Amino acid sequence: MSDSASLKIGDKESGYPIRSGTIGPDVIDIRKLYAETGCFTYDPGFTSTASCDSALTYIDGDEGVLLHRGYPIGELAEDSSFMEVSYLLLNGELPSKDELDSFTYTISRHTMLHEQLMQFYRGFRRDAHPMAIMCGVVGALSAFYHDSTDIADPDHRRISSHRLIAKMPTIAAAAYKYSVGQPFVYPDNSLSYTGNFLKMTFGVPAEPYEVNPVVERALDRIFILHADHEQNASTSTVRLAGSSGANPFACIAAGIACLWGPAHGGANEAALNMLREIGTPDKIPHYIERAKDKNDPFRLMGFGHRVYKNYDPRATVMQKTVREVFDALKVSDPVFEVALQLEEMALNDPYFIEKKLFPNVDFYSGVILSAIGFPTTMFTALFALARTVGWVAQWNEMISDPGQKIGRPRQLYTGPTQRPYVKIGDR
Ligand code: CMC
Numbered sequence: 001m002s003d004s005a006s007l008k009i010g011d012k013e014s015g016y017p018i019r020s021g022t023i024g025p026d027v028i029d030i031r032k033l034y035a036e037t038g039c040f041t042y043d044p045g046f047t048s049t050a051s052c053d054s055a056l057t058y059i060d061g062d063e064g065v066l067l068h069r070g071y072p073i074g075e076l077a078e079d080s081s082f083m084e085v086s087y088l089l090l091n092g093e094l095p096s097k098d099e100l101d102s103f104t105y106t107i108s109r110h111t112m113l114h115e116q117l118m119q120f121y122r123g124f125r126r127d128a129h130p131m132a133i134m135c136g137v138v139g140a141l142s143a144f145y146h147d148s149t150d151i152a153d154p155d156h157r158r159i160s161s162h163r164l165i166a167k168m169p170t171i172a173a174a175a176y177k178y179s180v181g182q183p184f185v186y187p188d189n190s191l192s193y194t195g196n197f198l199k200m201t202f203g204v205p206a207e208p209y210e211v212n213p214v215v216e217r218a219l220d221r222i223f224i225l226h227a228d229h230e231q232n233a234s235t236s237t238v239r240l241a242g243s244s245g246a247n248p249f250a251c252i253a254a255g256i257a258c259l260w261g262p263a264h265g266g267a268n269e270a271a272l273n274m275l276r277e278i279g280t281p282d283k284i285p286h287y288i289e290r291a292k293d294k295n296d297p298f299r300l301m302g303f304g305h306r307v308y309k310n311y312d313p314r315a316t317v318m319q320k321t322v323r324e325v326f327d328a329l330k331v332s333d334p335v336f337e338v339a340l341q342l343e344e345m346a347l348n349d350p351y352f353i354e355k356k357l358f359p360n361v362d363f364y365s366g367v368i369l370s371a372i373g374f375p376t377t378m379f380t381a382l383f384a385l386a387r388t389v390g391w392v393a394q395w396n397e398m399i400s401d402p403g404q405k406i407g408r409p410r411q412l413y414t415g416p417t418q419r420p421y422v423k424i425g426d427r
Pocket residue numbers: 229232262263264265267291292298299300301302303304305306307355357360361362
């Protein structure tokens with residue numbers, strides 16, 4: 001490809017450099033466009049816009065490829081752990097055994113919450129959505145950990161990143177405990193990151209809690225699959241919030257708020273609710289017809305993706321994990337059969353074929369999480385827990401970039417042109 005692009009507006013032609021990454025589409029660097037032409041680009045939803053340089057995650061949506069620091073997600077999900085992937089995302093390379101042990105130890109030393117912060121929960125209604133609690137409690141962390149909010153100091157950034165990754169399971173588990181009226185279970189640092197989360201969620205002080213290794217592995221894998229996903233809506237939200245110099249706890253709270261929406265992280269909850277509503281395979285054709293009807297707002301939740309126009313590689317791993325968890329827990333749920341048949345029917349339907357709509361990560365995750373015992377309202381909270389590592393890694397990458405600027409998009413103004421103010425008595 002050429003190394004520059006030209007744009008002709010009327011008689012005036014201007015040139016713009018084309019930049020290449022290591023793989024993936026080139027970008028036309030239009031930073032001087034406004035100064036040279038007086039025009040903005042127009043791209044609502046950012047379908048053709050690269051907002052930053054990033055060396056963390058690569059997606060080829062046409063081929064169904066997802067790489068973290070170059071490593072395929074399928075291989076990471078099969079052979080690594082969430083702590084290892086977290087280290088990889090934060091530091092750029094896979095850790096040695098000693099590095100991983102040291103990182104895991106450091107994270108485990110930050111799992112407790114300031115005791116005063118535990119009082120926050122009591123201000124919420126018992127039926128509050130866990131994501132509402134997460135937004136509030138994570139935002140409040142900045143009021144407790146002043147000693148790690150100087151974003152210009154790399155040590156502060158590292159400590160606040162570790163704190164966020166470490167405390168998120170404690171915060172999410174406490175949100176669950178509060179909703180079911182059980183006492184909070186404090187962290188147990190003798191357990192793995194994921195085992196500790198399971199104990200804080202499902203353990204009770206009155207009885208010993210045994211972590212089921214199959215469930216622990218399955219949940220750890222779900223965390224790996226959700227760890228990072230390039231410049232998605234919540235990650236872009238974290239970057240935009242962080243671009244103003246806001247502290248990391250506030251930025252991650254902003255990411256959580258964005259993730260909650262049903263088009264993004266909220267889709268796992270919506271997908272399972274949809275599968276339960278469908279209930280039996282004979283109802284599937286009716287719901288497929290509804291999804292295709294332009295006059296019906298219903299969409300197949302857990303289907304379609306802005307970037308993947310092929311099978312989401314995370315959905316492949318999820319589907320396999322459902323079977324493992326069902327076998328280990330000796331459970332069956334008719335909803336899994338509905339999901340399998342719905343997938344098959346949709347993938348053979350011309351509407352879904354033409355629009356390249358495939359199952360995404362959220363299509364099967366709810367089936368597994370429900371089998372483990374999580375209520376649907378916790379699904380998005382688990383997504384937030386896992387995505388926190390991606391958010392902090394992306395935030396760190398942005399703050400470390402010397403060319404970083406505040407994010408400030410422009411607009412196509414369509415309101416009234418200037419007009420004189422009319423005093424209230426004269427209207
Ligand atoms: N069911 C039925 N039709 C769909 C669906 C669906 N799930 N998804 C997209 N379409 C249609 C849509 O109606 C549109 O048709 P037309 O071109 O005739 O107007 C076309 O496909 C393109 O859709 P779009 O909304 O313009 O595409 P987008 O890239 O803006 O949206 C999406 C992507 C994920 C928001 C969308 O596919 C969707 O709403 N899916 C259901 C929600 C979901 O599963 N979200 C989780 C995404 S993966 C986890 C994450 O990253 O957070």
